[in-house]
Amino acid sequence: MKSRFYEFGPFQIDKLNHVLLRDGDRIPLKPKVFDTLLLLVENRERVLDKDELLRRLWPDTVVEESNLSQNVYLLRKVLGEEAGREIYIATMPKRGYRFVASVKEVENAVQSHSPRLQVHAAAEKNGSYAVNIQQPIRADAQSVQSNFAPSSLRVVALAIVSFVLVLAVVLALYFRSTNKSSPRSGAPINTVAVLPFKPAGQTNTDEDLGFGMADTLITRLNSLKQIKVRPMSSTRKFASPNQDSIAAGRELKVDAVLEANIQRAGDRVRVTMRLIDVRDGSVPWSGVFDEQVNANPFALQDRVAEQVAQALIPQLTGEQKNLVTKHSTANPEAYRLYMLGRYHANKNGVEDWKQAIEYFNAAIERDPGYALAYTGLANTYLSLVADSMIAKAEAIPKAKEAATTALRLDDNLAEAHISSGRIYMYYDWDWSAAEREFKRAIELNPNSGDAHREYAAYFTNGGQSDQAVAEAKLGRDLDPLTRVTNFQFAWALISAHRYDEALQHAQEVLAMFPEAHFWIGLADLGKGKYGEAAGEFEKKLSLSKDSDPLTSAHLSYAYAMMGKHDAAVKILAELTALYEQRQASPYHLAIVYAGLGDKDQTFARLNESYREHSRPLVSGLKVNPTWDRLRSDSRFKDLLRRMGLPQ
Numbered sequence: 001m002k003s004r005f006y007e008f009g010p011f012q013i014d015k016l017n018h019v020l021l022r023d024g025d026r027i028p029l030k031p032k033v034f035d036t037l038l039l040l041v042e043n044r045e046r047v048l049d050k051d052e053l054l055r056r057l058w059p060d061t062v063v064e065e066s067n068l069s070q071n072v073y074l075l076r077k078v079l080g081e082e083a084g085r086e087i088y089i090a091t092m093p094k095r096g097y098r099f100v101a102s103v104k105e106v107e108n109a110v111q112s113h114s115p116r117l118q119v120h121a122a123a124e125k126n127g128s129y130a131v132n133i134q135q136p137i138r139a140d141a142q143s144v145q146s147n148f149a150p151s152s153l154r155v156v157a158l159a160i161v162s163f164v165l166v167l168a169v170v171l172a173l174y175f176r177s178t179n180k181s182s183p184r185s186g187a188p189i190n191t192v193a194v195l196p197f198k199p200a201g202q203t204n205t206d207e208d209l210g211f212g213m214a215d216t217l218i219t220r221l222n223s224l225k226q227i228k229v230r231p232m233s234s235t236r237k238f239a240s241p242n243q244d245s246i247a248a249g250r251e252l253k254v255d256a257v258l259e260a261n262i263q264r265a266g267d268r269v270r271v272t273m274r275l276i277d278v279r280d281g282s283v284p285w286s287g288v289f290d291e292q293v294n295a296n297p298f299a300l301q302d303r304v305a306e307q308v309a310q311a312l313i314p315q316l317t318g319e320q321k322n323l324v325t326k327h328s329t330a331n332p333e334a335y336r337l338y339m340l341g342r343y344h345a346n347k348n349g350v351e352d353w354k355q356a357i358e359y360f361n362a363a364i365e366r367d368p369g370y371a372l373a374y375t376g377l378a379n380t381y382l383s384l385v386a387d388s389m390i391a392k393a394e395a396i397p398k399a400k401e402a403a404t405t406a407l408r409l410d411d412n413l414a415e416a417h418i419s420s421g422r423i424y425m426y427y428d429w430d431w432s433a434a435e436r437e438f439k440r441a442i443e444l445n446p447n448s449g450d451a452h453r454e455y456a457a458y459f460t461n462g463g464q465s466d467q468a469v470a471e472a473k474l475g476r477d478l479d480p481l482t483r484v485t486n487f488q489f490a491w492a493l494i495s496a497h498r499y500d501e502a503l504q505h506a507q508e509v510l511a512m513f514p515e516a517h518f519w520i521g522l523a524d525l526g527k528g529k530y531g532e533a534a535g536e537f538e539k540k541l542s543l544s545k546d547s548d549p550l551t552s553a554h555l556s557y558a559y560a561m562m563g564k565h566d567a568a569v570k571i572l573a574e575l576t577a578l579y580e581q582r583q584a585s586p587y588h589l590a591i592v593y594a595g596l597g598d599k600d601q602t603f604a605r606l607n608e609s610y611r612e613h614s615r616p617l618v619s620g621l622k623v624n625p626t627w628d629r630l631r632s633d634s635r636f637k638d639l640l641r642r643m644g645l646p647q
Helices: 031-042 051-055 065-079 138-147 152-182 207-221 233-239 245-252 297-312 317-325 332-345 351-367 370-386 392-409 414-428 432-442 448-459 464-478 483-495 500-508 516-526 530-542 549-562 565-580 586-596 601-614 615-620 626-629 634-643
Strands: 005-008 011-014 019-022 026-029 089-092 094-097 105-106 191-194 255-266 268-277 285-292
Touching: 005 351, 011 031, 031 051, 031 065, 031 094, 031 105, 031 233, 031 332, 051 065, 065 089, 065 245, 105 138, 152 565, 191 207, 191 245, 191 448, 191 530, 207 255, 207 297, 207 317, 207 332, 245 255, 245 268, 268 297, 268 332, 285 297, 297 317, 317 626, 332 351, 332 370, 351 370, 370 392, 392 414, 414 432, 414 615, 432 448, 448 483, 448 530, 448 615, 464 483, 483 516, 516 530, 516 549, 516 626, 530 549, 549 565, 549 586, 565 586, 565 601, 586 615, 586 626, 601 615, 601 634
Parallel strands: 191 255
Antiparallel strands: 005 011, 005 105, 011 019, 019 026, 089 094, 255 268, 268 285
């Protein structure tokens, strides 16, 4: 019987022996990856829907779509598509895939490839390993028969079988011993993203549970300083059930992603997890966890955290195990309420933030010693006041009390030190205390993007531009998909007068953050390109659902610098009305008056901002290009002196 071959480009498929060749050299493929290729090639005349591919590749198993995506990714890598060579597999959006290269069917056998011994070692729960010997192809067996007598053939065959069995046992023992010390064989994993746990069914009824478990795991893994873990603020966008995990990992710029499905049945929760190496698509670790959460809600989290940590750091110490299984509260209901608070606090919106405050307070009622709940409370109040959603006189005392209580209960919470540092910097103007808190937060968690971002803000506000850029870049690298982190990087570049770099950064993230039009406008202001700046501010305002006094003030400034006096004055009237309704800051009015050249009104409004301890005054006075024409004025220098900032 002759083999059936398919040829395309430099590749050949040996259908009978499940072999892929490139220019006669065999390319190793996992069985399911080869099956995926063969299925696509044999059905090249049409698009294969994802559902059909899943059904035919895994006929008796329910698997996630990410399994198919991973197989296609590995095929594209093997075929050289990622290196810019010919496209073989086309993605049909929202449908599936189609093999698009020209294929030739060949019936007669090609050059035979030498028999190979393949040993596949797979760790099972009981530590056993399966060894799989691939038999030589039929043509080789026939040639052996034609050159040896039957008795000689039996002796040779017996010797070969004995040798193969011995080799198999040796290799199995070798793989078993090496796998015990290291669950993976590739390059070490230094950066990881925990994607939101996805419901196993078709509904999102357990969305908050999935986010909560992922968030808790991120917090616990962050205690292991050897691993950089992306925060929930960057990963929550990848919650879609159809999300390609490898694509998410590339966007997050990590070595590996941890994906999980979660399923609830009564009081039992089952979590199925896979650690996927983004660099080659391999799965160095997977696990299934099944627990009764009502009996012990912490048992599931403990098992998951410990085994994931063990997969990432094989030589996990006893101290590290204690860190990843540490409980911040012994009260299950307090923990549940805290996780609901985190779920809402991680959303962007005043109603969600107010609901988060209710959950954090409820958690504190259940456990008054729950330090993390106080930290969540402090952070949420600071978010509300930063976005002018709540009066500063109400929010700051509550935020300060919550942060102080959190640190009194647990001085080793990096998040609490960050909150404390923000209060010292923006509202108390105690610069040395702010720096002390940010440095302590980084000491406790050097992989915290939040800590590096806020330390960058400290340097930016003080005019230490080189340190600001360095810290902001660290924060951006650790938390690449969060708006405020990217804004701080742009702001630091502007503070250093590195306007072209700020423009480049803003353009790179514009598709992700449309508000980057504001950052581009600021850089254009710094370069004196007032027309371009005005255009960017107009684009930003067109995207705003509500009033945006900061952007409006800068647009008015740009108009004034362009000579569009009437347009600038019109915006001034609108901002004055918002100011009278306490929806705009005197700082915003000062920007407009600076553009109009009215220095007396400018300093009157700046001094009013000083008396209010206005946050935008802190973050903008040393940086914003709108003040460049006033920096030599003695009144400006006096304002910096009174604020305790370098002149």
